[in-house]
Amino acid sequence: MAEIRIRNLAKTYGKTTIMQGIDLQIAHGEFVVILGPSGCGKSSLLRMIAGLEEISEGLVEIGGTVVNALEPRERGCAMVFQNYALYPHMTVAENIGYALKVARIPKAERMARIRATAESVGLGDFLDRRPGQLSGGQRQRVAMARAIIREPKVFLFDEPLSNLDAKLRLQMRQEIRKIHNRIGATSVFVTHDQHEGMTLADRLVVMNKGTIEQIGTPAEIYERPQSLYVAGFIGSPPMNILPGQVSTARRGVLLEDGTLLPILSQLDAGDGAMVHVGFRPEQAELVEPGRGAFDARLDMIEEMGAARLCHLLFEDIPVSVLTEGRPALATGAPVGIRLTQEALHLFDANSGHRIELRRIDTRLVEMQPSA
Amino acid sequence: MIERTPILNILTHLILISGLVIILIPIWLAFVAATQTLQAVNSAPVEFWPGDQLWVNLREAWALSDFGPKFINTLIVATGVVVGKITLACITAFAIVFFNFRGRMVIFWMIFITLMLPLEVRIVPTYAVAANALSPFQTILDATGLSGLIATLSGVEVRLEWNLLNSYTGLILPLVATATGTFLYRQFFLTIPDDLVEAARMDGAGPLRFLWDVLIPLSRTNIAALATIMFVYAWNQYLWPLLIITDRANYGMVVVQLSDLVPDQLTTGGGTPTWHLAMAATLVVMLPPIAVVILMQRWFVRGLINTDK
Incomplete structure (x- = not known):
């Protein structure tokens, strides 16, 4: 042995x-x-x-x-x-x-x-x-x-x-x-x-x-x-990472532009904690502007053969989404990004450690931008 | 910078050919002189085409110089020097490159500095050592008072003596140490990838096994290059054998013998200079180094430019 x-x-x-x-x-x-x-x-x-x-x-x-x-x-x-x-x-x-x-x-x-x-x-x-x-x-x-x-x-x-x-x-x-x-x-x-x-x-x-x-x-x-x-290293194309702040009152994470990403699970982080939200390009979906979790603008589209890798900009932060369809979009056009709860990963902004999301509701919930 | 124009081609060839002619003319003159009779070689103007006396002159020069045993002597010494130099250079460079020990760079530079101390520079101390190879130890014993101590304790006076004069050992040993060879080997060993060393370790080969199975086969061309240079160097030794060999009958070397044939005040004693014999002997003495260079040429060039594919 x-x-x-x-x-x-x-x-x-x-x-x-x-x-x-x-x-x-x-x-x-x-x-x-x-x-x-x-x-x-x-x-x-x-x-x-x-x-x-x-x-x-x-x-x-x-x-x-x-x-x-x-x-x-x-x-x-x-x-x-x-x-x-x-x-x-x-x-x-x-x-x-x-x-x-x-x-x-x-x-x-x-x-x-x-x-x-x-x-x-x-x-x-x-x-x-x-x-x-x-x-x-x-x-x-x-x-x-x-x-x-x-x-x-x-x-x-x-x-x-x-x-x-x-x-x-x-x-x-x-x-x-x-x-x-x-x-x-x-x-x-x-x-x-x-x-x-x-x-x-x-x-x-x-x-x-x-x-x-x-x-x-x-x-x-x-x-x-x-x-x-590990989140950034494993996965190709790499995971998208957006900085944000936990809001326990509104049960979610506030992104830089004030958009709220609802978190429908028990969150082991205090109110106002700085976090990074991660999601994988292959687990996001492009939708009409205003109908996804948040909106971004199109920067360019890379042809991958079996799929298209769309490079977007959210508040000047690059975000990529892998899509099987062929989006007919012009550079700079606004586009919505739809995410499921399962796709979300949360990391402590200081230590970089994962923050566990204990799912209390595993339904596929379509997240709407809060008004 | 590689340029190809007809004019440049002609020019470079002219330079090459003139260099060749400059090198060949003395050899041609030596050959011509070796084919003349005594009268012809000493008459003016200088003859430029060969005569018919080559064989006669060769035989006379050979007999006069007793070249038979002298060739064997020189061959023994040159081979000894070549083998010694290669062995020493190889294991020295092996130690310096593959082992991490205290002061290895100091040792390397000390070896390197000896490039500036050829035999001619240190001939007097070297002779002293050759006369008694143990004299440095005797000096140490005397200086530290150890020999006096031994003498009083045991009643035996310590006198270390190992005479190397008039011996093959004395001819070979002082010529064996070689900075050039060590440096050549070091440069080659440095090109051996670390992975290869580690692969050998994983395969279970110890350092000596690695040296024997991997390094030596890989350095064949280096060995050939070094052997060629060193054979010519050892064959042409004059000063050292002249100095330490008084028993010329048994230990004479060809180059020293040759110098006896070259006419000067001592040898001619006022007679007619025998240039035809001196040149015939020169031709004979030149042959072994030329043969070695021709035989080894292919390896030799590869070893020096260090690209075994």
Whole structure:
């Protein structure tokens, strides 16, 4: 069993702390994706699990053993690097089998395992080539085969798909997931691409500035982002955020222009509290001016193929709405935005934390602008 | 800036060809002189076309200089220097680039500074050390009073001595340290991506394994470039062998032998200068370095421009 437990992990370089207070438990066989912008510490976290980077503080356990002081090879991890990191002077077979050669596995067994592994990732015909003679996707497969052949307890992926073109990336994404399902090892996958994270993960870990913002299934994170940061980071196009002020007397949030957004739930915020209201472009709807929750003006329309992304301006704050129809609107034309109660997310303006809306009425209520 | 105009093409070719002619003329004159008889080579005007005495002259020069054993000597020394330099440069650069230890930049710059101290500059202290390679330690023992202490305690007087004069070791060792080679290797090792180092660590390869399995195969072209330069350098050594080899019969080097054939006050003793023999010997001595350069040329160029695809 290879569950990973990370307790109160921190990383410091001299006096600068780049990561702290990381607590994470990964179950055996789970596929966890660590998602975050560049510089958020996600790669450092992975490298600390791998043993390539020293742990400044805290504990990393793999399969019940504290591995802080162990060499990478003793941790039972295999890693796939962003730039593949293949040995350029070795053939594909030698690359795949290098770990076995170092481990002094007899040549006959080694060759058999190399062949089997290469076949399983579709490289059977390329064993004698050098990395320089392979395409990007094939190199990626060699890197995967090199990790698979060691039969590791834990697979670590450091942005392995970011050097591939879009089409190949989709294909390799599926293959990685299939390999994970087949082998059943624990996988930790680092990426800055939320689509990759969403599609691959059993659980997502969203990181920002060296701390974990939220851990949850992709659906949980999409539906109930715990902070303003996660709300803005997950979802494409990103969530719309409008500043406002809670009014308990009028049971809603007053937007900047004085429009009231009614909140038909119990609200855990005091009167006059400054908040941010968020809603996703795909959960809003364009209606006649004056018939939605609030009005905005059209700025431009982006054609997305299956839908249109309408960029609007509300009091100079950009707001976007995804619509399946083809709105015939001129730039600057007023338009209403209709929202359901379910679409609304509330965040504390100071801390950025989510304010829970305990639904007391889950009816679809059409919100009218208050007079 | 790449410009292509007919006039510029002709001009650049003219410059190239004149450079080539300037380099080739002395070699041609040496070759011509080597094919003449004693009378012809000493008569004015200078002959510009080869005669028929090449083979005769070559044989006489070879016998006169005892080139057979001397070639073997020089080959042993040059190979020793090349192997020593490459090994030392490689492991030094390996330590400097891939290990994070205190003072590694200081050490690197100290090595680098020795570029300014070629053998000719430090020839006297180097000779002193070669005469007794352990003399620095003796000095330390004497200065700290340790040798006196040992003498009073055990009654044995400490006299460390390791004489390197008249030996292959003495010829090779002082030439082995190389700042150029270390620098060349350092620059190459710096181009190795960190990912590759980490992949090797994940694969379970220790530092020496990584050096042997990855770095050395990848630096083949560097090795070839360094070997070529250093072979020519070692082959052409004159001052050092002249100084430390008094037993010329057993340890003589070809370039020193060659200098004996070049006519001067000592060798001719007032007789007719034997330029034809000196030039014939020169041709012979030139051959091994030329052969090495030609054989290694393909690798050599790639190693210096550092682009192995």
